């Protein structure tokens with residue numbers, strides 16, 4: 001359904017909206033409706049179910065907030081204390097943001113009882129956010145009973161739990177309207193069962209609205225949620241070839257993996273922007289690079305330090321910290337440039353109006369997420385730029401892959417001939433006043449503290465695992481991936497042993513003996529943690545390992561002697577010894593990993609990786625996967 005130009009004045013909306021709603025949108029500075037609002041509000045305020053696909057930042061939130069409020073204003077016999085509508089979002093940040101949009105409109109709700117009577121609207125309208133972790137179930141329940149909100153906004157798990165309580169279920173008899181924001185995400189495999197559970201608990205007779213910027217299979221979604229005859233509203237960019245808003249330009253930059261971090265810093269210094277979001281693959285990589293970038297900033301000139309500020313957000317942080325970070329990032333005016341380093345927890349729906357640049361360190365594993373990440377800029381007709389860094393080699397094919405999905409990307413170098421990307425080190429020392437080459441600064445920083453080395457390895461291993469999960473497997477191939485280049489980008493001093501390293505070319509491996517990527521090798525036994533407790537634990541562990549190794553050597557010697565004496569081989573004994581050896585090795589690796597188990601989700605992944613190694617070693621008669629690295 002398309003909307004003719006000129007019909008976007010709120011006064012021309014194709015349905016009756018309460019005067020206070022019209023006042024509210026005007027007071028919020030929304031002069032005209034956006035096309036998706038003009039198409040959706042009349043249908044969803046009426047009796048239609050809707051499936052709405054419109055580009056990022058096109059105002060979809062208001063397209064369901066207003067219909068819900070309008071329907072509630074019309075529901076004269078709706079019993080107070082009951083649930084009228086529910087909005088579900090995939091992340092807590094997004095649910096909180098949607099609740100804020102409701103509140104921003106409800107600020108203008110008439111308080112005068114006379115006016116309320118004249119308009120025939122309820123005494124007040126309240127919303128409640130059900131997102132967990134900020135409040136307990138009991139607190140949510142108490143708030144619900146006391147405040148009597150008609151609208152609940154929350155995340156799937158928490159809402160499912162909340163409405164499963166018999167006290168709430170009784171209060172959904174007159175339920176009217178259910179909205180799934182980022183519906184494609186909510187109906188994917190991770191949330192679908194919970195959403196179905198919620199839908200099953202609600203009365204059959206209700207309006208449903210599904211909203212997203214990426215709805216690839218509306219039929220599938222409609223079937224999953226059991227909607228009857230919904231209207232499909234698709235609002236694309238005026239350039240029909242493009243699934244992104246027309247004010248958003250998407251560029252790609254092909255880069256050698258070794259140069260990735262340098263390239264990023266070059267972009268940050270040479271591009272004019274106020275706020276940028278940089279996407280990293282995993283929580284642990286955000287932690288690691290955030291610490292590294294703060295250190296780099298510390299090494300830069302005072303001028304640079306006063307101009308840049310880094311923030312970080314990922315799903316393993318407490319919700320309170322995440323919300324605070326988003327607020328601080330949005331509000332930061334102390335420095336010219338604010339940089340938010342994030343995982344995909346901040347990919348969908350997040351609306352920070354001043355973000356004018358998005359950088360993706362790597363393409364996301366799910367191609368739909370690409371548009372959502374880019375769409376954090378170029379919102380509401382504002383100009384924005386998104387850049388994705390592609391590894392030289394095979395990843396250039398991603399351009400064609402995305403073109404089929406109606407995402408057209410321009411070559412960054414063609415679009416920005418003024419940005420010199422040739423002399424990266426020189427540019428960096430000039431722009432940031434670094435006294436040394438960036439990789440040297442990083443190397444020294446890592447060698448100062450073993451925990452940074454651990455973190456670098458965990459980030460890298462997490463990245464390889466992430467890479468293996470790409471849906472476009474023909475492009476993102478583990479077999480052809482530049483493991484060494486990427487290890488350098490991650491500032492690794494030594495390549496960790498992992499199953500995937502078997503794909504590395506032998507000749508290349510020769511160059512990096514025992515996996516060392518730095519010129520001056522170090523004795524890992526003497527590589528210290530700055531943290532005293534951690535260091536004491538490491539020394540203790542080292543002592544035990546050395547003792548064990550000595551015993552092992554002794555046993556070996558004895559065996560040799562015995563063999564020489566008896567001059568016969570006992571096949572069973574050697575098999576048993578091998579088994580015992582493997583068991584001890586596995587226990588040692590697992591113990592080491594358990595000792596390192598910190599706050600990040602990737603730890604489990606790493607444990608899996610090492611189990612893989614143990615398994616593959618068992619299988620591989622010829623011994624180690626490669627070299628004699630100490631790994632983690």
Ligand SMILES: Nc1ncnc2c1ncn2[C@@H]1O[C@H](COP(=O)(O)OP(=O)(O)OP(=O)(O)O)[C@@H](O)[C@H]1O
Pocket residue numbers: 029030031032033034037054055056057058059060061062212213348349350351353375376379380
């Ligand atoms: N009618 C309007 N006029 C001007 N700005 C608007 C209007 N409606 C909404 N906006 C603003 O547009 C921005 C984007 O809106 P919103 O977050 O609803 O986009 P969206 O379509 O849901 O995006 P996404 O797909 O990324 O979630 C918000 O800052 C909002 O305040």
